[in-house]
Amino acid sequence: MTNGTATTELDSALEKYRTELTGYCYRMLGSSFEAEDAVQDTLVRAWRSYEKFEGRSSLRSWLYRIATNVCLDMLSAGNKRARPMDLTEATPLARAALSPRPDHTWLEPMPDARVLPSTADPAEAAVAKESVRLAFMAALQQLPPKQRAVLILREVLAWRASEVAELLGTSVASVNSALQRARATLADRADGATVSDPLDEEQQKLLERYVAAFEGYDMTALTALLHEDAVMTMPPFDLWLAGPADITGFMTTLGAACAGSRLRRVEANGLPAFAHYKPDPEAGGFAPWAVQVLEISDGRITGFHCFLDTKRWFPLFDLPLHLEAEAD
Numbered sequence: 001m002t003n004g005t006a007t008t009e010l011d012s013a014l015e016k017y018r019t020e021l022t023g024y025c026y027r028m029l030g031s032s033f034e035a036e037d038a039v040q041d042t043l044v045r046a047w048r049s050y051e052k053f054e055g056r057s058s059l060r061s062w063l064y065r066i067a068t069n070v071c072l073d074m075l076s077a078g079n080k081r082a083r084p085m086d087l088t089e090a091t092p093l094a095r096a097a098l099s100p101r102p103d104h105t106w107l108e109p110m111p112d113a114r115v116l117p118s119t120a121d122p123a124e125a126a127v128a129k130e131s132v133r134l135a136f137m138a139a140l141q142q143l144p145p146k147q148r149a150v151l152i153l154r155e156v157l158a159w160r161a162s163e164v165a166e167l168l169g170t171s172v173a174s175v176n177s178a179l180q181r182a183r184a185t186l187a188d189r190a191d192g193a194t195v196s197d198p199l200d201e202e203q204q205k206l207l208e209r210y211v212a213a214f215e216g217y218d219m220t221a222l223t224a225l226l227h228e229d230a231v232m233t234m235p236p237f238d239l240w241l242a243g244p245a246d247i248t249g250f251m252t253t254l255g256a257a258c259a260g261s262r263l264r265r266v267e268a269n270g271l272p273a274f275a276h277y278k279p280d281p282e283a284g285g286f287a288p289w290a291v292q293v294l295e296i297s298d299g300r301i302t303g304f305h306c307f308l309d310t311k312r313w314f315p316l317f318d319l320p321l322h323l324e325a326e327a328d
Helices: 003-015 018-029 032-048 059-075 122-130 134-140 145-156 161-168 172-188 201-215 219-225 244-251 310-316
Strands: 226-234 237-242 262-268 271-279 286-297 300-307
Touching (some): 003 032, 003 059, 018 134, 018 145, 032 059, 032 310, 059 161, 134 145, 134 172, 134 286, 145 161, 145 172, 201 219, 201 262, 201 271, 201 300, 219 226, 219 244, 226 244, 286 310
Antiparallel strands (some): 226 237, 271 286, 286 300
């Protein structure tokens, strides 16, 4: 076998793990872009040190060990990514002000295709989707980094305690103890979101009604779709609003420029999501405004999360940066 052939085969062998490693690093880091950087670093390290790989573990286990070390190094600065409601109290509409915080503050959205490997097992697919939902991701960020790794490897990826202990260079008892503490933290932060996979007929109809209400900017129709405890967030701003009255009130005041918008369905964080384009008075047509990720429970929308940094998010989701106006 020539060196060129061996290199190509190694590249191919490593590359097939990219999606699942990105999912792992995303759960660890809470950042789409940091996760992709971490995976690239992992694959480069693996490529450079492959001659030292002795095959005592599987290639997959070895890659996860490298990825874990990369993530733990990145987390050593102590940054915890969060949602606005993890940092401040809800702001009444009368005092609403748009105050941005730095990018590294926020839990970031992620396209499903970049973190959810294809699987023929419906139960496995459901666990993978649930484990990238925003509420679960936010709860993960509250765990110390090693507890986070233990919980993801044991609960999401279904590794045995002995495999996790070997990866982390610790004992099975230590792994089990960390898992117990991590479970207790997550139990205290459980949310009630219930999204079927795939969406059931009721949820599909709810989304159709949502698109019609939003594109029509019909606040009466939108109010009927929102849970009484619904929240709206808009990173990078730390403002968040609670309840249909404040949400729709914001949309008709500070958010009034979004009237006449268009929504396009995307797949993000295992949840219903949309690319939001608002009218572009200068260029005509529609300009990117947000990636919306929706949380649903009991037939109502409970979370309405708008990620506004479109220069980052729309390319990540392979979305066009302009929509032409529809012909009459």
